[in-house]
Amino acid sequence: MEIEKHNWPEKYDINKLVTIQNDIDKIINETKTSVRRNDRYADPGDSLMLDGHKVVVEQVYPQKLGEITEENAQQEGYKSLEAYKNGITNIHGEDVWDPEQVVWVHELKVVG
DSSP: OOOOGGGOOOOOOGGGSOOOHHHHHHHHTTSOOEEEESSOOOOTTOEEEETTEEEEEEEEEEEEGGGOOHHHHHHTTOSSHHHHHHHHHHHHOGGGOOTTOEEEEEEEEEOO
16 A cells, blocks of 8 residues: 655654554564554654663554554464454454555564
């Protein structure tokens, strides 16, 4: 899915991108390398600190929930797409999984 960069929404505070300790642990252990959110929290090259580790945002792009693949789910730290869907709907409710819903993918790398 393409959205011209000049039409991207304003970004939120990057320090609010990842707030759940289990997700922070997965990122530090590099079993979670991407974060999908309804809003954009960073641009490529932005960084944040998670439990004393520097994490750099390598890529940011929009994606529809219906376009998420098994590989994408594994990048989110889940074993399968079904497990990822269950995780999202357990947190946010069944109605949140709309295949046309656009989310913002933030691909991360621990650098320090």
